[in-house]
Amino acid sequence: MWIERRALAAELPAVASLGTRPLAETLASLGFPVDAIEARPGTEVLDVDITANRGDAMSHRGLARDLAARLQQPLAVLLPSPVAEGEPQLPVRLLARACPIYATALLTLGKGRTPEMAQAFLTALGAAPKLLPAVDASNELLHRYGHPTHAFDADRIRGAVSVRMARPGETLVTLDGVERKLSPEDLVIADEGGPIALAGVMGGEGSKVTAKTRRVLLESAWFEARTVRATAHRHGLHTDASQRFGRGADAAMVPVARDLLIHRLEDWSGATLEGAWTAGAMPPPPSTVDLPKELLTRVAGEPLHLAEAAKALKALGCTVEAEPGHLRVLPPTWRHDLTLPEDLAEEVLRLRGYEHIPAVLPPLEGPPQPLSRDYLQRQALARRLAHLGFHQTVTYGFVSPEMDAAFPGPRGEAADEDRAGRTLTNPLGLEYSILRRSLVPSLVEVAKQNLKQGQREVRLFEIAPTFRGLSRGPVETWTVALVWAGERWDADPESKAGPVMAKHLLGTLKDVLKSTNQELAIHPIEDGAFLVAEFPIQAFRTPDDRIIPAFTPHSRFPAVERDLSLVVPATLTWQAMHDAVWIALVGTVLVDVACADLYQGKNLPAGTKAWLLRLTFQAMDRTLVGAEVDAWVASALNAAESLGAQLRA
Amino acid sequence: MDHLLPPEIADADRAFPEALAACGDLDALLRLKGAYIGREGSHAARLMDLLKAAPKEQKRDLGAAINGLKNRWEEALKARQAEVEAARKATGAQLWDKSLPPPLPPRGALHPLNRLMDRLVDVFRPLGFHVEEGPEVETEAHNFDGLNIPADHPARGSADTFYLAGHPGLLLRTHTSPVQVRTLKNLAPKILEMGGIRFLAPGRVYRKDEIDPTHSPMFHQVEGMLVGHDIGMHHLKGTLEYALRALFGPTTEIRLRPSYFPFVEPGCEVDVSCPLCGAKGCRVCKGSGWVEILGAGLIHPNVLSLAGIDPAEWSGWAFGMGVERMAMMLSQTPDLRLFFENDQRFLKAMGGLD
Structure with missing residues (x-):
């Protein structure tokens, strides 16, 4: 997400005196790494990575909140003068659980244009200004404050407006010109003629603001994150609005964003307000979470004072009550990610800086496990x-x-x-x-x-x-x-x-x-x-887990080698010869049968080959005598001959 | 007494020295041996037959003559055999041009990615970590659900994850983290007697990324996990500081930055002081002096609960690291595809063998 330095400083004046590099480092240490810094006319923009759990930080105001907590500096006032609400100018009915509150206003536009400053801001962020004040103001508000709003051409809305689930078979041509087949799980804004916007995702082509638009109906609502995510996913439509609603928007911003949009249209285009009103009521606030001292100490790796933790959490917008041994914490309306004590412990450590975490090797609590x-x-x-x-x-x-x-x-x-x-x-x-x-x-x-x-x-x-x-x-x-x-x-x-x-x-x-x-x-x-x-690959066949196998004695008496030069049928296998000789000499002190030489060539009868059979004898207890070896060699020869071998002449 | 021998034997004896000299190899020598002193059909065998048939008064002299002859042949054969064998050895020696380099035994190589994973295992072994592995085809339950990843998380989509046709719940694991889920479940019943759990899980993982210089649909990760009593961020930091110093050198510094992964809380990214420039700032660390090396955090209590481990008693940390990314950083290999091309020259140079 691109962040423009001056706009950030507008939310947190202390940023103005901070160099870009220290600013980037501070953001990174808060969990918002800066991937790139680029120069723009008269300013700089930072490409900031926002993790999926921090939808609330997807704006200049959102990042400024965390920076203000770290730097212990005040934020600028958000909305100096709220708009007084009046009677509904047209009926707005909330028919789906996924939209509990919908603030709106009806304005007649004037002749004014989008100011240069606002154009420059949008251009710096890579969002092309449309030069339609109602569209540009909504867009500018989204980037500055993170709450998506929408402006409809009020004269193209037919009858009452309702926020409801789409009906089977309904379609909507969205602003990108694509006709969408709607699912009953899509939340839509509809008039009496059918859907006019995919709630929290994209407006409809048929009710969009154009250069001819005279009157606008504003929308600043709160849509349930899960519903918006599902619709964005279903239609492959990931927009600035769906990304923010999809991660959980701040319900408290519903009237504020509407009022800010009204002020901008009054200032920029000379619009006149016909009336502002709100349908529905605020969704229930987040639940309180307890932060026990032991958990904080465990996570942090050192005892932290609950008072220090309370200070950090308050700086982040939490309401904190200190109780014996723990804190009772009500997260602010924009922090949907704070639901567990661990989440709160993380916030305390994050604000303090992870560099303060000590480095300790975990003690062994049991024996180390072997490799398999x-x-x-x-x-x-x-x-x-x-x-x-x-x-x-x-x-x-x-x-x-x-x-x-x-x-x-x-x-x-x-x-x-x-x-x-x-x-x-x-x-x-x-x-x-x-x-x-x-x-x-x-x-x-x-x-x-x-x-x-x-x-x-x-x-x-x-x-x-x-x-x-x-x-x-x-x-x-x-x-x-x-x-x-x-x-x-x-x-x-x-x-x-x-x-x-x-x-x-x-x-x-x-x-x-x-x-x-x-x-x-x-x-x-x-x-x-x-x-x-x-x-x-099979497991090793190790019958014995001993490090060194059981001792096998070896002979200290000389071995006797005898060679038999044999002509054998070419088809005879070594295995057959080897086995036959071994079987014939069972009970002797034969220790090895090997083929010491192979000869295949013209000098041999057709269909034969020659093997030099080498027999090795060795006794454990004595030196062998020639006669006994002669007898064994004769038996070996007999065995070989039974396989068709002949002594070579 | 030689006059007692038949003339053909005398001829054979006369021819013997020349025949012996003509035997250039062991095989020829054995054949000559067979012909002169073999058990059957040899000159010696014929002489023995002769001796049997000889009149009694001649037997002693003839026997002595035959023995003398046999012994002479045997000894000559033996001597010649020694000569032939010596000559064979000498031939080898003569052929060696000592000015040439000696031939080296063949030498292959381990793959660099495997070497790096082995090294990581070596580093963690002294801390009591063993190795756990899991299948590459996983269930959604292990790959996502057990890791506290929401049902509508985009990573579950078919644009990011490979699924098996005909088996709707099966996929190619997108990280080594399902090994956490399997291991925690397996070891949960005996966690107390084991005194916690600590292991590394190296392995191959799959994501639906087109092949380019920095992406591959298959790559490697090493997962690390520790469960014990009262485990906090300080233990994660202490372990990683030890491990990354063992890998990159004793002057290495590490830096933890807050981050987010659904299966840890708190979560962090871990940077090391750039091992290539000594944190002075270079191309690899983009001048910052730091290189991002892994993601980590304290195990989310939901992950422990889902595996049947009580998060009120047990806590732990986990980290996950991209092996290719680290290998590319350390070696400054410009293109990820080189690791899967398997050119022998690359493997020899980059993988080698210790």
Whole structure:
């Protein structure tokens, strides 16, 4: 909200002697940060941030009130001479609870124009003057005092005026020229021909003041905040008026704003007052709130005197009664946000300045809680992968339908099974419309982009939730995905870079997953240009919470290695060989079976390959002798031969 | 006694040294070993058969001859194996041009946003804070109602919040604050034995913002919350002063300014003295010496009540911080989108690994 310095000083003369920078700092320390300061002809304007709870501060007068309380300086008199009310000039009926009071007046306009000063004020705030005194004065009052008013062309009003809820099927062309279909929840001002204004939001085109207008009917009313917010939201019509009524207007301003508007029209245009009157009565005032001393002390962090608190609250317009141990506080009519003792404590601290709050570390009242297993596991996984040369990515949780279809995800279900349950109602666009079931398509996109940027090798991983659309809603599973693409590049000029092979990624997976019970699968994407793996992260399988596991003894006697050079069928799996040898040597001191060398080539019979099988034996209690080892090696060979292996000649 | 051996064995023995020398690798050596001293079909095996069939009076001499031969072959094979292995090692050594830099092991990186969140957790751990997490798909009850956000608050609109088709009450959480609601509810029954509640909630959140240099529909927040007896603004200030000094350095000053969030009362914005210029005034702090870093306040009594915690006995504070905003400020990264592009060069340089 723009605030013009001179207009602020008109409400609080003490501001005139305050530099713009100190003024901005004072406003910020009161909770109204200044986003920008700009020069205007002969003055400066400040762009002040007003939080949603402070509708009362959305004007020069409103900010001046808080500044006056802080600076302990008097405000200017608001309304020197109230207008004497008379008989209603036309009937005004209040038919809805949302409008308890409606002050009005009928005036005949004169020939005068909007004064230069008022034009300059509106221009400085970025509100173009309309050069129609009734419109400009209403506008100027809103910015200066915060209470929205409206002027109707009295000669275009048909019969009695009522404030009521709209009837089904009613429409209204608002000032912006748009025809609005009204809802029975919209509060309207109506004449006998139908709605002429959306109450608290915008006037109607049909009754607006123009250059031809001779007589005006003024409106200064109080509309319930919730009703105005709903109507503004329903019609997407957020106006200066709706923002102020929507945050709660000051009912006490109803007659005052009307009188100020009358005075302006008399001064500016030479208007003559036909009569001023008010329909309805003031809404009930805010309730009193108690501020106990203990609560104030707790919030403030140090004992504050109730007398000091009372002084601050009075400065903000509250009526305060001191009672033993607490204050009884009646908030002013403009402060709808003061409903709890905490609200009052905040006001006391705010006026005092948050810089006076002491800084104290809260004492521990119980034992610190450990970090969860799941969290620690993910942290460890990310670190391990990074140490293995992978780069952690962060990609969006939603993807396009095409990307969603591109990869089955860690659980392998078909995309169309549950996609409906993962679809957003209001996505930014189709490309961000589905909660992803797999991280892989996003990772592959990123990998492609990196290759395009000239990276020789791309190693990426992401740890994020994937989604499954169930009938009760999407369910999330923490998932890790890896992609490895490009050349395997180890930066060694003496060894050759080669294509990344599945075994490299598999080795990484085995490394990071050794303590989990996952089935490992590598998926080649685009003919193996991208090797990916993805799996849900399960909790660590730690049977033992000991910091150091139970002791396992190791042998101090020498190990014996024996090699068998075997020709085996090309179709034989290592797992089969490994298991067969182990089974054959159950009960021996076999400690390892490894493939020490692999040979595949022309020298071998078709359909075969050669493995150098390396058996390691080691006893816990003695040095092994050749004969016993020979016998075990013979058994191993028998087992291998039963799988079609032959000793290589 | 060698005259007792058959001529083909004598030939084989003569050919042995050359065959041995020809074995350039372990595999060839093993094959030679098989041929000479293997259990079946080898020269040694043939000799053993010969020995069995030999007349009794020759057995001793022949046995000695065979043993001698076998031992010689075995030892030669063993020696050659050692040579081959040594040669293999030596080859590696010769190939190393010592003037070249040594190859480094591969080195990846954590994402800078994750690193920053991890750092925040590290800073709060000594104060007894643990980590709580919640789902990204949330209910309106957790995301709004439980946080004292009015039913007609504009943030609930479909212009600001992503909703799930087919599940009218479900949305993508717009802040990490629903983790407050979940955690308070979960821990309410044992709050007394735990001696209050204190936790951080880092995570991803979603708002319907078009992608541009300062906006993203997905970003990260870290939420902090503490509940205890007689908790006031001084505790919030004390904790944040400690934490922000741990992050930005011991000379860092913090400043609280009144502000408003529906789920706290009193509420405040927290500024730190600009860590880039030492509060002298620069582009990042727009010359003011201060940078806005997070929003905070004392937990609104309604939030505690809604979670089943008696606000007359318990009180607390909460804060929420934008991770990207802080990362951009600290690193002066000019464009938010860089964090989601995931260029490896960016990740290596900005995220790295400790």
